[in-house]
Amino acid sequence: METPISCPAKDRRGSELFLSYAAGLMSTPERATFESHMVDCTECRRVAEEQKRVWSVLDALPVPAISSNFDERLYARIAAEERRPWWQSVLHPGFSFRFSTAAPVAAACAALAVMLVMRTPHPAPAPVQPAPATATVQQKLDPNQIEQNLDDLDMLRQLTAPASEASNGQS
Amino acid sequence: MTAAAACIERDADLMLRVREGDDVSFALLLEKHRRPLIHFLYRMVQNQAVSEELAQEVFLRVYKARLSYEPTAKFTTWLFRIASHLAINWLRDRRNERSQDSLDQTNPDGMQVQVADTSLTREEELIRQARLAEVRRAIETLPPKQRAAVMMHKYQEMGYAQIAKALNCSESAVKSLLFRAYETLRARLAHMV
Numbered sequence: 518m519e520t521p522i523s524c525p526a527k528d529r530r531g532s533e534l535f536l537s538y539a540a541g542l543m544s545t546p547e548r549a550t551f552e553s554h555m556v557d558c559t560e561c562r563r564v565a566e567e568q569k570r571v572w573s574v575l576d577a578l579p580v581p582a583i584s585s586n587f588d589e590r591l592y593a594r595i596a597a598e599e600r601r602p603w604w605q606s607v608l609h610p611g612f613s614f615r616f617s618t619a620a621p622v623a624a625a626c627a628a629l630a631v632m633l634v635m636r637t638p639h640p641a642p643a644p645v646q647p648a649p650a651t652a653t654v655q656q657k658l659d660p661n662q663i664e665q666n667l668d669d670l671d672m673l674r675q676l677t678a679p680a681s682e683a684s685n686g687q688s
Numbered sequence: 689m690t691a692a693a694a695c696i697e698r699d700a701d702l703m704l705r706v707r708e709g710d711d712v713s714f715a716l717l718l719e720k721h722r723r724p725l726i727h728f729l730y731r732m733v734q735n736q737a738v739s740e741e742l743a744q745e746v747f748l749r750v751y752k753a754r755l756s757y758e759p760t761a762k763f764t765t766w767l768f769r770i771a772s773h774l775a776i777n778w779l780r781d782r783r784n785e786r787s788q789d790s791l792d793q794t795n796p797d798g799m800q801v802q803v804a805d806t807s808l809t810r811e812e813e814l815i816r817q818a819r820l821a822e823v824r825r826a827i828e829t830l831p832p833k834q835r836a837a838v839m840m841h842k843y844q845e846m847g848y849a850q851i852a853k854a855l856n857c858s859e860s861a862v863k864s865l866l867f868r869a870y871e872t873l874r875a876r877l878a879h880m881v
């Protein structure tokens with residue numbers, strides 16, 4: 518049968534075909550066309566076979582189990598980084614940082630924080646202001662945190678803009 | 689609505705609830721994305737402790753950015769964008785640190801020794817461990833951005849467009865990264881059956 522495609526192994530742009538073929542993502546007609554080409558093309562047969570082997574080798578690569586205290590550590594870290602003055606949480610529980618799933622950990626951290634605050638010489642807390650309606654937006658962030666938040670949000674916003682063709686694949 | 693579209697909408701919806709102060713929604717997002725994210729990071733850095741540390745950083749950043757969150761892009765893409773960024777930086781820093789110290793690549797410090805497969809004989813298990821070490825060495829030869837592209841393509845089953853967004857480059861650049869990465873992997877791993 519006449520091969521209706523140019524040889525993908527001789528063209529960099531053809532490399533996509535080998536990936537789709539190994540991943541089983543080709544449509545039936547695409548696969549039939551590709552396989553009929555491979556009947557006569559030893560180079561494509563070799564690359565396709567090698568790609569399939571790489572695929573199955575990668576499939577067999579195990580990943581370790583996730584630590585059972587991963588969530589606890591994360592919640593403790595979030596609680597610590599929120600740096601919310603402890604009296605604000607006590608006086609305005611509606612706006613307090615709360616994680617029902619990590620309540621014991623959060624409670625332990627809060628207790629520890631309170632103990633540390635009480636044992637450490639500490640300037641008197643500023644008079645508590647009544648929480649405004651937009652209290653959830655009231656965050657105490659240091660400049661580094663603000664900068665990092667902006668970076669992360671920039672990443673989100675850039676996702677909506679088309680990726681620049683100027684960006685190259687240099688690694 | 690397709691299942692995928694519903695799923696995307698659900699993530700964005702959960703994140704909007706997190707923005708409003710609903711921490712249960714954050715727990716749901718964490719539950720859903722924890723495993724794929726940590727596994728992605730583990731495959732990137734090949735070190736369990738570091739992968740979990742970086743995953744914590746990703747979720748922490750998501751949480752801290754919640755107040756200004758707008759559902760302008762797929763949540764997963766944003767998640768992997770932050771994760772890739774952190775992992776690539778970690779690998780580059782480490783590469784610089786370890787430029788003179790690359791002898792023990794099969795078992796970097798902190799990496800968990802793989803749990804033995806108890807169905808195998810001792811000899812079979814040794815062969816298995818040697819093969820796994822060879823695969824890891826091959827992956828470690830990939831430059832960080834190529835590695836990230838392969839991991840998202842192979843294990844997260846992300847398309848070229850989504851990988852491009854996660855890596856902040858063009859789709860053609862992603863194809864080029866994947867082409868070069870798989871070329872390296874074929875050369876190093878294709879002899880393995």
Ligand SMILES: [Zn+2]
Pocket residue numbers: 523524525526527554558560561562
């Ligand atoms: Zn051919």
